[in-house]
Amino acid sequence: MSHKREVMIYTRYERFWHWSQAVLVFTLFFTGLAIHGTHDLVPFGLAVKIHTNAALLLIALWVFTTFWNFTTGQWRQYLFKKGVFRVIRFYAWGILFGEPHPYKKSLQRKQNALQSLAYMTFMTLIGPALWSTGIAYLLYNSWSHYxxxxxxxxxxxxxxxAAAFAMGAFVVVHVYMTTTGKTPLHYVRTMVTGYDSIELTEVEEAYIEETKSTEMR
Amino acid sequence: MSPRTVLRVVAFLVASSAIAAAVAGTADHSRFDVLKGPFATAEDVTKACSTCHTEAAGEVKKSIHWTWDGTNSFTGQRLGKPRIMNSFCGSPISNEPRCTSCHAGYGWTDLRKTPEENGATVDCLACHDGSGTYKKTATDAGHPLYSPRVIGGVTVEPPDLAKAAMSVGPSQRENCGACHFNGGGGDGVKHGDLDSSLTDPPRDLDVHMAADGANMACSTCHTFNAHIPSGSRYMTTAVDPHGLDLPHDDHNRATCESCHGTAPHAEAKINDHTDRVACQSCHISEFARGGVATKTLWDWSTAGRKDADGKPVYIKDEHGHLVYSAEKGDFAYGENVRPTYLWYNGEIEQTAVTDKLDDKIKDDILTLNRIGGSPTDGKSRIWPFKEMKGKQPYDPELNTLVVNHVFGKDDSAFWTNFDYPKAIAFGMNYAGLPWSGKIGFIETRMYWPITHMVAPKEKAVPCSDCHTRDPEGRLAGLGGFYMPGRDGSRLLDIVGYLALFGALFGVVVHGALRIILSRGHRS
Structure with missing residues (x-):
C-alpha cells in the first residue's frame, strides 16, 4: 500500500536559492535591457551599477549552490532521465485533454525528465554563457590592451x-509551466512552502517517520 | 593611508602651495626704488625689472610666448602664428601691429623677421601686473598707450606704469586672460572654453579657478619652468600615463592626471573609462558656459557689403552680437555649446600658409587642423572639441590659402578698403608668397580641444548621454568601436525578441487551449 503524504521536498536552502535567484535574474534581465538600450526606465549609470552588483551576488549564490549540490548529492537530480519525449508529448498534447502526467514525483526524483534536461541546459549552457561573458565584460580593462x-x-x-535572450525565453516558459500543476498555483505554493504531496511506499513513510530525514505532515 | 587619500593630500599640497605662492612672497615690489618710476615707456619698466631679475628676459625669449615658433615633435611640422592658418583672421602676417599686440614683447612690427631681428623687447607687465590697470592696446605691436587716445569714440587713458611696476607678482587669471580670453579678436571668440567669465568664475563654471573652489591661477596647472609654459594645443598630452606629478617632479601639471592620477574615481567601472575617454569629455559638458558667446561660424565670403549710401554694413542680433560685419562677413555664435567628440592622440596637423590643399579637402570642406587619433591606435582618447566653421579666401589655381591684409592705414587693408583683390595682393606680396591672382572661397573646419571650464563632479555628463541609441547621443557619430547602450546587432535583436515574444505567445496560446479544452472534457 502506498500513501500520499505531504513531504518537504524543497529544503529551506533550495527555496532560498530558487527565490533569490529568481529576484536576481529578473533584476538582471530588467537592468540588462536598460543597458542594451531596449528601455530607459532606469538611467544607464544606475542600471550598470545594479546589474553589476546583482551579477556578483548571483555568481556568489551559484558558487555556493554548486558546492551545496555536490555535498548533498542533489546534483543527481539534474542527470538525464529517460522518457523526455513522453513528457514533451504530455505538455504538447495530453495536458490539453486531461491525460495524467506520465511522470511520478518521488523523493529521489523531484524533477521530470524534461525539467532535468531544461535545468541542465540552463546550468551548463545558458548560465555559463552568461557569467563567462559577463565576467569577461567586467574585466574588459585587463584585456583592452590586446x-x-x-x-x-x-x-x-x-x-x-544572445544568452540573455535565451534566458528570457527560458524564464517565460518556466513561469508558465508553474501553472500546469493540479491547480495553477500548486507548484508555486510548493516552491514557497517546500511541501508537496508525494506517493510514499510504506517503507519510505516508516523510514521518514523513524529517521526524520525530512519533514512530513 | 589608501592611495586615494594619498592622492588627495598630494593634490591639496600642490594646489595650496601654488595658491600660497600667489599671495605671499618675501619681497614687496612697491618698496623697490627702481620700480617707482616715472617710466616714459613700458620698455623702461622691463629694464627696471631686469636690474634684479637679470636672466628673466633671456628666459622669456626662449618661450613660445615670445618666439611664436615651435616644431611639433610628433609630426615635425614647424608651427607658430606666422606660419599657421586659422579660421578666424587667417594669418597675422601683414596685420602685425594689431595681431602682435598680444606678443609678450614690444615692437614686433614685422612677422617676417624674428622679434629679435625686429628689435622687439620683452614685456614683463603683461604677465606680472597685479594692479589690473596695465593693458596692451590693440593696435600698437604690444605697447600700452602712452597718451590718451580716442578708441571707438571713447577716450582711453594710458596706464600708470609705475603703479603697475610696483604691483607685480605671480601671474593671475586676468594676466593670461588679457590675451588668451580674447583670441580671435574678442572676448571668447576663439576657444569657447576661455573667456572673461573665467577671471572670477562661479564654481559651476570652473571648479578649479572659482574663488570658492580651488581658487587656482592658470599657472597652477600650466606650470612655468624658467618662463617656459607647459601645456600645448600644438602638441597635446592626450593621455598622461605619467599620472601624478609630485613636488620636484617633471613640473608639467597641464594634464588632469598630474593631480588626479589615472584612476581618480571611487567606482571601478568609471575608472575603466580613463584609458579611452579624456577627463574633459565627461567633466566639461558644455563650453561657453559663462555667459560669453563664442564664435562658431565666420564666413569671409560675404564681407564687404555696403548700404545705399556706400557705408559698410554692420548688423547686430538681439544679444548685441555682430552677425554681419562688412569688415569680416557673417558670424554665428554659441553659448552652452555641446562639444564635438573625436578620437585624439595629441597629434594635430595644422595647415601652413604655404601648404597645398589638395589632400586636405574632403567633400569641398577644408579641415584646417587634422586631429590625429583612432579607436584602435592605443594612444587615443575621446576628446571634446569646439568645431569652428569657416569660409575663407583661397587661391583656387595654386590651391593654397591666402594672406588677407586686413589691418593698416594704407589703401589695401580690407577693413578700410573692402577690396579683396587689393587686400590679398598686398598680403601675398608682403608675405613673399606666390598668388595666381584668383580668389575663391572655401568652406573650412577647425577643431579646438576643450579643456577648460571643468565643472564640479556633480555636473559631469551622465552615462546615458553617450550610452544611448538616441541619434542625438553625444557619441552617436563616433564609429569604429563597441559601446554598450549604443551598439548591438540588429539581427541578434530581431532573433532575440522573436524568441522572447515567441515564447510569450506560445505559452499564452497553450494556456488558452488548456482552459478551453478543460471545460470541454469536464462537461
Missing part, C-alpha cells in the same frame, strides 16, 4: 546578449 580587444568586446557583448 589588438583583438575591439573585436573581442563585440563578441563578448553579442554572446552575452
Amino acid at each position: 589588438a583583438w580587444s575591439g573585436t573581442g568586446i563585440w563578441a563578448v557583448a553579442l554572446l552575452h546578449t
Whole structure:
C-alpha cells in the first residue's frame, strides 16, 4: 500500500536559492535591457551599477549552490532521465485533454525528465554563457590592451546578449509551466512552502517517520 | 593611508602651495626704488625689472610666448602664428601691429623677421601686473598707450606704469586672460572654453579657478619652468600615463592626471573609462558656459557689403552680437555649446600658409587642423572639441590659402578698403608668397580641444548621454568601436525578441487551449 503524504521536498536552502535567484535574474534581465538600450526606465549609470552588483551576488549564490549540490548529492537530480519525449508529448498534447502526467514525483526524483534536461541546459549552457561573458565584460580593462580587444568586446557583448535572450525565453516558459500543476498555483505554493504531496511506499513513510530525514505532515 | 587619500593630500599640497605662492612672497615690489618710476615707456619698466631679475628676459625669449615658433615633435611640422592658418583672421602676417599686440614683447612690427631681428623687447607687465590697470592696446605691436587716445569714440587713458611696476607678482587669471580670453579678436571668440567669465568664475563654471573652489591661477596647472609654459594645443598630452606629478617632479601639471592620477574615481567601472575617454569629455559638458558667446561660424565670403549710401554694413542680433560685419562677413555664435567628440592622440596637423590643399579637402570642406587619433591606435582618447566653421579666401589655381591684409592705414587693408583683390595682393606680396591672382572661397573646419571650464563632479555628463541609441547621443557619430547602450546587432535583436515574444505567445496560446479544452472534457 502506498500513501500520499505531504513531504518537504524543497529544503529551506533550495527555496532560498530558487527565490533569490529568481529576484536576481529578473533584476538582471530588467537592468540588462536598460543597458542594451531596449528601455530607459532606469538611467544607464544606475542600471550598470545594479546589474553589476546583482551579477556578483548571483555568481556568489551559484558558487555556493554548486558546492551545496555536490555535498548533498542533489546534483543527481539534474542527470538525464529517460522518457523526455513522453513528457514533451504530455505538455504538447495530453495536458490539453486531461491525460495524467506520465511522470511520478518521488523523493529521489523531484524533477521530470524534461525539467532535468531544461535545468541542465540552463546550468551548463545558458548560465555559463552568461557569467563567462559577463565576467569577461567586467574585466574588459585587463584585456583592452590586446589588438583583438575591439573585436573581442563585440563578441563578448553579442554572446552575452544572445544568452540573455535565451534566458528570457527560458524564464517565460518556466513561469508558465508553474501553472500546469493540479491547480495553477500548486507548484508555486510548493516552491514557497517546500511541501508537496508525494506517493510514499510504506517503507519510505516508516523510514521518514523513524529517521526524520525530512519533514512530513 | 589608501592611495586615494594619498592622492588627495598630494593634490591639496600642490594646489595650496601654488595658491600660497600667489599671495605671499618675501619681497614687496612697491618698496623697490627702481620700480617707482616715472617710466616714459613700458620698455623702461622691463629694464627696471631686469636690474634684479637679470636672466628673466633671456628666459622669456626662449618661450613660445615670445618666439611664436615651435616644431611639433610628433609630426615635425614647424608651427607658430606666422606660419599657421586659422579660421578666424587667417594669418597675422601683414596685420602685425594689431595681431602682435598680444606678443609678450614690444615692437614686433614685422612677422617676417624674428622679434629679435625686429628689435622687439620683452614685456614683463603683461604677465606680472597685479594692479589690473596695465593693458596692451590693440593696435600698437604690444605697447600700452602712452597718451590718451580716442578708441571707438571713447577716450582711453594710458596706464600708470609705475603703479603697475610696483604691483607685480605671480601671474593671475586676468594676466593670461588679457590675451588668451580674447583670441580671435574678442572676448571668447576663439576657444569657447576661455573667456572673461573665467577671471572670477562661479564654481559651476570652473571648479578649479572659482574663488570658492580651488581658487587656482592658470599657472597652477600650466606650470612655468624658467618662463617656459607647459601645456600645448600644438602638441597635446592626450593621455598622461605619467599620472601624478609630485613636488620636484617633471613640473608639467597641464594634464588632469598630474593631480588626479589615472584612476581618480571611487567606482571601478568609471575608472575603466580613463584609458579611452579624456577627463574633459565627461567633466566639461558644455563650453561657453559663462555667459560669453563664442564664435562658431565666420564666413569671409560675404564681407564687404555696403548700404545705399556706400557705408559698410554692420548688423547686430538681439544679444548685441555682430552677425554681419562688412569688415569680416557673417558670424554665428554659441553659448552652452555641446562639444564635438573625436578620437585624439595629441597629434594635430595644422595647415601652413604655404601648404597645398589638395589632400586636405574632403567633400569641398577644408579641415584646417587634422586631429590625429583612432579607436584602435592605443594612444587615443575621446576628446571634446569646439568645431569652428569657416569660409575663407583661397587661391583656387595654386590651391593654397591666402594672406588677407586686413589691418593698416594704407589703401589695401580690407577693413578700410573692402577690396579683396587689393587686400590679398598686398598680403601675398608682403608675405613673399606666390598668388595666381584668383580668389575663391572655401568652406573650412577647425577643431579646438576643450579643456577648460571643468565643472564640479556633480555636473559631469551622465552615462546615458553617450550610452544611448538616441541619434542625438553625444557619441552617436563616433564609429569604429563597441559601446554598450549604443551598439548591438540588429539581427541578434530581431532573433532575440522573436524568441522572447515567441515564447510569450506560445505559452499564452497553450494556456488558452488548456482552459478551453478543460471545460470541454469536464462537461
